[in-house]
Amino acid sequence: SAVISQKPSRDICQRGTSLTIQCQVDSQVTMMFWYRQQPGQSLTLIATANQGSEATYESGFVIDKFPISRPNLTFSTLTVSNMSPEDSSIYLCSVEGGRGTGDITMNTEAFFGQGTRLTVV
């Protein structure tokens, strides 16, 4: 399994500001994924970060609010922009592992970073 380092682990931010979360993987991966876990809720996929192309966003998430960078095959950032208290969540970086092709196959498993606990006040 991949080793995923995510930082910051937690932050308390003022509303209206932005926070950039970094995710570093110890091996090259084609796709990296960003999830949000709101308090008491399950994980919701925000977007898929592809190296060399625009990120693919899920319904309900837009690039202006959650811009993503993917400069190389081991690193990605997620920015939470113009934050409001509703953005208080855990944000998780994830990669797929095990199948070697780098594509999302039916049988790939997801591995997660330790998460960033964001509180917006």
Add this chain to the structure above:
Amino acid sequence: QKEVEQNSGPLSVPEGAIASLNCTYSDRGSQSFFWYRQYSGKSPELIMSIYSNGDKEDGRFTAQLNKASQYVSLLIRDSQPSDSATYLCAVPYPRNTGFQKLVFGTGTRLLVSP
């Protein structure tokens, strides 16, 4: 119908008992299924994956899959207080990009009492 459904619990079992966690999914074409364990304040950790109908055992954990009934379960034998966590069921779903995404259930909170 939600794509992946789980009873939120909490499911309370005494130490040493068998804990049974259940998950149903809506897409008949789903081929793979994953169980994640998430301790409070921590990120999810993969504990089991299953791809074929029937049972798959790994230590105290057994995953059971019934594709005809669109049902996957996780049994934890000899439950320990350290098993107390939220268990998330995850199923890949296709997107219009041609790739798949993992859809997670809401999770079942398990409490194992000493």
